[in-house]
Amino acid sequence: MMVSLLAAVIWGIAACILVTINCSTYSNFSSSSLIELRQSERRLESHGLSRQTSTTHNNTNAEGQGQRALFPKLSGFSDPKSTNSRTTPPIDRTDVSLDPNQTKAPDSVMAKYSLYKVLLTIPAFRRELYLLYYHPIKDEFHVYINEQKDGWVAALKNRIYQIMPMLAYALRNHFPDRFNGESDFILLASSGDEPKLDCSCFDKVTRSQHPICRNEDFAPILQFGAVFQDGEILPSLVTMPLWHHLPCLRQWQQTNTICETYKKRTLAAGVVGGEEAIKSRVGGVSIAAPPLEQVWDSLIPQVIWRGSDFGFIWCIHPLLRLIDFETDIAKRISLSQCRNNARGILQCLLQLWEILTPRWRAVFWTLQAELDADEANKTANSKGLSPVLPWIDAKFTVKTRVHGKPTDVKKIDRYTPYEDYGLKVAARGFMTLSELSHYKYQFDIGGGGGTTFSGTIEKLAMPGVLFHHITSTKDYYHDDLVPWMHYIPVEEGLSDLREMYEWAVANTEQSMRISEAGSQYVRSWANPKVIEQIYNKYFVESLRRVVNAYQSSGEDVGEIMKERKWTLIAKGSGKDLRLMYTKDTD
16 A cells, blocks of 8 residues: 555655646645545455555546556645644634624725726636626617627526626716716626636746736736635736626615515525524424534434536546546446455555545545445344444435426436445435535535535535535635634545544534524625625625726727627616626527
C-alpha cells in the first residue's frame, strides 16, 4: 500500500507539470487526506482485496483522452489534523446572539469602467453573460444576450426574467437622478451556477498568458449565482443574491412585505424556516417547534444527503468526473483488477478515487458503511444486540422535482448494475424536506457550481446540525455565516467528513448550539429588518457602486452589440418592473 501511495505522489507531481495545472490547487497526497482511504483499504484487505492497481493504470477523463488522474486535495484548506493550523470549534462562539442589524455594506470604491472595458470582458465568458443598456434618448433599458453562445432556452429565459426586470426597476427607482434621459449606462450580469468564465482564465499561469483573461481590465460583472472564494480569478465580480432568491427580494422591493417562503410554515412547503421548524413524526401533523433538546434525541443519528449525480466546478477541477459502471467498474473486473463482488466494487471505486466528485465520494462512504453495518448486524442479531446503523446515508436521488412534482429521472439505468451486487447507489424515491428534517446530521454537498443552490438555507433551518461543504465557490450569504457557530465545516475533498461526524457525536451540547444558531439565522429572514438589510446590502449598495463607477463613452451601444451579433431580447422603462421581451418564444 505504501508503494502505491509513493507512486501516487510521483504521478501527482508529474501530472501537474504535464497538464500545466496549478499544483497548489491539485496538490499531492497528504496524511490528513488519506486517513479515510487507509481505513477503507484496511477493510478491503481484511476481505482479501487491495488497491494496488490504482497507481498503475491510466484513467479516462471527461473527454475520453487517456490521462493520469490525480487525487487532488481539492482545495488548500488547513490540515484538519494539525494542532497548529486547525480551527478548533470555539465553545463560546455558539453562545453569541445574532444581531440582524449588524451588516456591513460592500466596499464603496470600485474601479472606473466604460464601454471599452465591457467589450474586453465579454470574450472571457463561455456563456450566461448578459448586457443591460440604458438608452438615454429613448429613456429605456435594453437587454442583450449572445445567442450564439446561449441560445434562448427555457432555463436561461427564466433566469433573465427574474434578474433583468428587477435590475431595471432598482436602477430607475433608487437612482432617479441618474436615469433621467441624459447619459447612457451599461452593466454586465451573469446567472451561471458559477461564473461561466473561459477555463483558461482560472489558472494563474495560463491567465497571465491568455489574451482574453487580462482581468485587471475587466468591467464589473453582477453575479447572481455562486462566486469564487479566490478573488484573483475574477476581481471585478460583484456578488449578488442567487437568482432564485429574487422573487422574495422583489416582493420586499415593491411592497415592503415578507414573502410566504420566509414566513411561518411546515417543512413540506418551500424553504424551511420561520417559527415552525419541526413537523411531527406522528401522523404528519404540523406543530410549533419545541425546544431543540426535546427533539435532538429523537433524530436519526446519521449523516444524510440526497441529490443529483452532477459534475463539480469543472474548470477548477477538470479531472473530476462522473462514474460509468461499464467503462469504469465492469472493465476493471474483467481485467481482474477488482473482485466480482460488493467489496470488489468498492475496490474499483478506490482505484478511481482521484477522479471521484465529492458527491461520489460521499456515496462511496455510504456503500462501505452499509456493508460494514450489515456484517456487524449479523453478529448483533445472533447476540440479541441493538442493530448497527451506518454512520452516513448519502445517495443519488432517482427522482427529481419538475414544476414542484416528483418526476422519475431517465438516467436510472446508470445505477441498476450496482444493485445487482446489493449496493444502493441511488435512492428509489424523492426525499421531502420533512423527511430530511428527521436526521441529526445534515450535509450540503456542492454540485456543478460548487454550492448547493438552495440546500444550505433549507438544511440550516432543520433541527439537525449542518455539515457545510466548503468549496472553491460560495453563495452571497456565506460570509454572514460563521464556521463552528452556524455550521460544522467539511473540507472540499471530504477528507475530514468522518472526523467531523465523530466530533459532533462526541460533543452533543455544542452540536445542538450550532444547530440552533443556524436555524435562528434562517428564521431571522422572517424579520423585516433583516430582509431590508439583505436587500440594501446585496442589491442596492452593489448597484450603487457600479453606477458610480461607470463612465459614459457616448457611443451607440445598440449598434455595437448588433455588429457583434448580440440579440436585443427585452426593453422597457423599468418603472413598473416589466420589460417587454422581444424574443418571447418557446
